[in-house]
Amino acid sequence: MNQDEVKKMLLELENTELEFSVTFTGKESKKVNGLYKVDTHEILLHTKNFKTDNQLIYTAIHEYTHHLIAEQNPLRCNGRCHTNEFWARFHELLAKAEQKGLYVLGLENAPELEELTEKIRKNFLETNGKLMIEFGKELSKAYQLCQDAGIRYEDYLDRVLQLPRATAKTITKIAAVSPSPALGFDNMKLVTSLPAAKQKEAESELLSGRSPDTVRAIMRKKSESVDKKAMLEKEKHRIEKTIQQLSQRLELIEENLASL
Secondary structure (H helix, E strand, C coil), rough: CCCHHHHHHHHCCEEECCCCEECCCCCCCCCCCCCCCCCCEEEEECCCCCCHHHHHHHHHHHHHHHHHHHHHHHHCCCCCCHHHHHHHHHHHHHHHHCCCCCCCCCCCHHHHHHHHHHHHHHHHHHHHHHHHHHHHHHHHHHHHHHHHHHHCCHHHHHHHHCCCCHHHHHCCCHHHHCHHHHHHHHHHHHHHHHHHHHHHHHHHHHHHHCCHHHHHHHHHHHHHHHHHHHHHHHHHHHHHHHHHHHHHHHHHHHHHHHCC
């Protein structure tokens, strides 16, 4: 691929009104594969870092994500750039590129890696998930036994198990919610950190293959939507109540005027 073809591919994924350029440096870098210059809106790709076009496309989409976020708000690129918003949008662009046949992860072309991936999922992620659920149940029992024995549970965690209280709380909560162990411990933590009404939806999104950052962004957006709706409904109720009170006041004034 050449520079023009990469730019055309990026615009096919998502259009932008902010002009940008793609530059092949013809260099190798041990620090980064690419770079986005927010001041000049230039995507630099260190072409000698890539063995395939597919690897180059991945980095190009990464840098283009920075450009799209800079287009929305340039100030976001002046601080920490790799935020949850960034990763969520980047992963969505990768998914779109896969759907359009512009990018492939390529796991199917590496049978040994595909086999190892299944082993990791089953023997480690899922097994660890099941273990954490059992762990949480045992911690709940320990809490009750501490209560029965008049022992401070916090002291038991701190000095007997030497387990951080926040960790114990998280594991116990996971056991109570009991999300699918196939998610793995970290994604189980993500699910249980959400309000109960959103947990099943988040679990389903994760199991469907969406990245944790994407799921976080989806849940946050829905929360903002719900909050906005609740705020508008509250404002509507307040205005209706005010109108009712003013109508009653107006009616009383009209009666007084009629009697004069």
